Amino acid sequence: MAKQSWKPGNMLYPLPAVMVTCRGKDGKDNIITIGWTGTVCSDPAMTYVSVRKERYSHAMILETGEFVINLTTKKLAKATDFCGVRSGRDVDKFEAMHLTKEEAQVVNVPMIAESPVNIECRVTEVKELGSHDMFLAEVVAVHADEAYMDEKGRFSLTAAEPIAYSHGTYFTLGEQLGTFGYSVKKGKTGKSGVKSGSKRPNAKKSSGKNSEKDK
Ligand SMILES: Cc1cc2nc3c(=O)[nH]c(=O)nc-3n(C[C@H](O)[C@H](O)[C@H](O)COP(=O)(O)O)c2cc1C
16 A cells, blocks of 8 residues: 655544633633544543634633533534634624523533533643643533433434534534444444434433443
8 A cells, every 4th residue: 555654743533623612701702613622531521622822712711721612513514614713802703603602500601502512621731732732621511402312311412413524624424334332242233223322411310331431
């Protein structure tokens, strides 16, 4: 196989492009689209966002130590891109994209009501890495839209039509290939035995013992 070798760079795609909301100490609210994000620990649930110092949102997250990750969907694709090419210094992105503010439960940051999942985060460490500062954060609350739950309280993120960002392009997800662990399940391809979703993250009745949690 012939491959070209490139200078070191980031080619870890596809990834979730998320809309991160923040609120400055002056009470101003903002949204920034972030690709450099991910899960870093299951227990405690921890995540990160890497933000360039020059972003308007950078100072807001630094001074409050709080932000919310709002997952994005096909319906939110345009807003996702807009919030990644316009600065809150010049425009109120909530207003421009007709997004609804919803108060978070734990942190003092607005969430995006139209987003199917909102992840409230509190910064535990700021790592200056170079081009970006990494805000390592603990997840302090998660909200999932009941519109995507079945009668048993099972949440289907797929039903919300999440989007991915791959090398400069936004995509919806494609064909479902299998579920967690399907490669070793006896007599199941995973494709036929597909369940639509994992348990509702916040549900009191949830044991939290689903396969996602055990990763
Ligand atoms: C798909 C996408 C992903 C992005 N990922 C990041 C990122 O991880 N970190 C970052 O600092 N900027 C990222 N940006 C750029 C910011 O979202 C953009 O500069 C934004 O206008 C900053 O808004 P603010 O000045 O209101 O904070 C991304 C933009 C797009 C479109």
